[in-house]
Amino acid sequence: MSPVITRGADLPADAGHVAGRSSSELVSHIAYLARVLKTPIIGRIWAELATQAREEHWSHEEYLAAVLARQVADREANGTQIRLAGAHFPQVKTLEEFNVDHQPSLRRDVLAHLAGCAYIGRADNVVLLGPPGVGKTHLALGLGLKAVQAGHAVLFDTAIGWITRLRDAHTEGRLAAELKRLRRYRLLIIDEVGYIPFDSAAANLFFQLVSTRYEQGSMMITSNMPFGRWGEVFGDDIAAAAMIDRLVHHAEVITLAGDSYRTRARRELLARDPAAATRTTPPATGPTD
Structure with a gap:
């Protein structure tokens, strides 16, 4: 017996059928799919990459890989920023x-x-x-x-x-x-x-x-x-x-x-400019302790 495949309640009956659709319908459909998948970068860059793919004669696989790579790169960058904020580095x-x-x-x-x-x-x-x-x-x-x-x-x-x-x-x-x-x-x-x-x-x-x-x-x-x-x-x-x-x-x-x-920077400064001993100098720019 063949497995029964159920369709999500929010997915239109013709969601998987794209052949024969007009250009404007495809644009709307891709935007919808990007929202469902929660992939905003794909929603923003797919058209730009599609143009590049046509001009440079990419294969379907190359185009798909480029689109997915951009989404993954953005997600990883956002994750890094979130982790960096959560680390509480001074x-x-x-x-x-x-x-x-x-x-x-x-x-x-x-x-x-x-x-x-x-x-x-x-x-x-x-x-x-x-x-x-x-x-x-x-x-x-x-x-x-x-x-x-x-x-x-x-x-x-x-x-x-x-x-x-x-x-x-x-x-x-x-x-x-x-x-x-x-x-x-x-x-x-x-x-x-x-x-x-x-x-x-x-x-x-x-x-x-x-x-x-x-x-x-x-x-x-x-x-x-x-x-x-x-x-x-x-x-x-x-x-x-x-x-x-x-x-x-x-x-x-x-x-x-x-x-x-800090001590080394001060010593090097005094070696170059002995008069600096009587002036207020900015802090050294070397590593913190």
């Missing part, structure tokens, strides 16, 4: 803007590997360590942007911002729900761990965040403190060790060294 920084020559400790092949975002698919972590001003935040923002462009949901905040978020959720009795909600993000970026010590309650909340992400979703953490001093940050060497163990089990740990970009 500013947009790209990896291409980062001066790797000022960071000889940073291997270019490692940076290129991370830019490919394969670590996110494995739920691996990235930890960026180093003193203030060496570009940790710039790298985190640049890698976060690469993740957004690759189609991943990303969420950025400082360590204090994350603790505030988790503390509020705990106070309102929805911590478990908040931790579950955060699983929708493939990458969480936690900036500036170590600048301000955590109290015991904050350390416990942070540990819960790390634990729920373990082998489930990627985290990227920047810190001015080496791992050996994380006990000072979290107020407990044992808790810090347990947290580090979960973070680095599947992680790329990068330790940056050297002078602060």
Whole structure:
């Protein structure tokens, strides 16, 4: 017995029949189909591409591929903008803007590997360590942007911002729900761990965040403190060790060294213009911390 095919209630009986229709009828019909399919780009560009196809003698398959490619490109671009807004980056920084020559400790092949975002698919972590001003935040923002462009949901905040978020959720009795909600993000970026010590309650909340992400979703953490001093940050060497163990089990740990970009820029300015020491100078344009 042949399968019974039912027609959607909103689809006209002759929706599939186009032969013999006038040009104006076809235009209206294509506009209708584009609305039904929710493909506005197709509705706008099909005629332009049809003209190009006739002039350049495209095959039917080439024309169809061109139309669909334009729709997909627009949808992906819109998706990138939505993900970028949802990431809450304080500013947009790209990896291409980062001066790797000022960071000889940073291997270019490692940076290129991370830019490919394969670590996110494995739920691996990235930890960026180093003193203030060496570009940790710039790298985190640049890698976060690469993740957004690759189609991943990303969420950025400082360590204090994350603790505030988790503390509020705990106070309102929805911590478990908040931790579950955060699983929708493939990458969480936690900036500036170590600048301000955590109290015991904050350390416990942070540990819960790390634990729920373990082998489930990627985290990227920047810190001015080496791992050996994380006990000072979290107020407990044992808790810090347990947290580090979960973070680095599947992680790329990068330790940056050297002078602060701001300090270097100031020193270079004074070398060129000693009188600048008595003037107010604009901030350096190098990477953020």
